[in-house]
Amino acid sequence: MVLKIRKNNDWRPNPAIFQPVTALETLDLSKNHLKSLDFLFEANLTQLQKLILQNNDLSVMNEKVFEALPSLQYLDLSLNPFVCNCSNAGFIHWVVFNRRVYVEGAFQYKCASPQAHLGAFLLDFNYRWCWESTGFFCFVSSSALVLLVILCSFIYHFLRVQLLYSFYLLRAFLYHRKRQGCAEIYDAFVSYNVHDEEWVYRELVPELEERQGWKLCLHHRDFQPGKAILENIISAIYSSRKTLCVISHQYLHSEWCSREIQMARVHESAAVGGDQDLIMMEKLRERKEKDEV
Structure with a gap:
């Protein structure tokens, strides 16, 4: 047909x-x-x-x-x-x-x-x-993808803390600009290591809050549950007139405490009236031992 x-x-x-x-x-x-x-x-x-x-x-x-x-x-x-x-x-x-x-x-x-x-x-x-150019393109693309995966893995395993910290530093700067002109909620944010918590609640808090009438921002009492630690630190520092750092050997070896003191320095350099005071625990202990002798 x-x-x-x-x-x-x-x-x-x-x-x-x-x-x-x-x-x-x-x-x-x-x-x-x-x-x-x-x-x-x-x-x-x-x-x-x-x-x-x-x-x-x-x-x-x-x-x-x-x-x-x-x-x-x-x-x-x-x-x-x-x-x-x-x-x-x-x-x-x-x-x-x-x-x-x-x-x-x-x-x-x-x-x-x-x-x-x-x-x-x-x-x-x-x-x-x-087909050769397509194959070459696929080779280059797949190689670039593999390198990107390796780079991302390297960043995640070795630099994620630094990148996260840089991100929160930027957020701290933006938070400061946003809060310019706003009144501080606290008189001071107290930065301390958990090993010094007993001294903070037994001696520092009664002295400043009960006797001198300060309003302090403390980790376990005033941080918002469920909120990222660095976000809580930023919020606490920028909501306080000053930062009190209780310095001890444990404090100096704590990563989070070092983050807090660096954040406080950023706040101090960026804000008019920002202030940072250091309380040296070892000197206080030495003085206390001399008084007892």
Whole structure:
């Protein structure tokens, strides 16, 4: 069975028109200004042996269309404006290496674009370069991704504390600018190590709060539950007129205490009236021992 549909400028192919002619063996669709052959995927032309597509507007070919025609033996794509770039790499490879379908005049197909290949033969286009460049791009991309993962892992394992601290320093600066002109809630934020907590609550708090009427900000009493430690520290320092640092050996070896004293220094340098006082626990202990002697 032979079907010819030729010279129809406005024809829009529909797979449904081929359903009644599944036994079709020859199909001639020349001079129809076809731009795509995707309709053949659903045309169910299982017995089609000869396909003529001369003088259409086919520039980029999908070789899988022809693989979907199991009985196809002859194909004519003469006088189509082929694009000679990587979009036709798969089709060129199929034309050269397939042994099932004879492609009429394939070695005479010429490039219509781009300008650099105008008039050149389609099968002379170095399509392997497309796959090599794609492979190189994939190699570079995957290598960059691996390096990025390694870098992120390094940062996470070795620099996350420093980055987090820098982030909170920035937040502290922004918090200070936001609170400029606002009244402080506390007279002082007390920075101390947990080993000195007994002395703070037994001697420092009664002296300053009960006898002198200060309002102190203390870790375990005034920090907001569920809030990040550094956020609580920033809030406490910038909500207080001054910071009292209870310095001891344990304090100097504590990471969080060192963060607090650095935050206080940032506040002291950025704020007018910001103040930082140091209470030296070792000197107090030495004085107490002398008094007892």
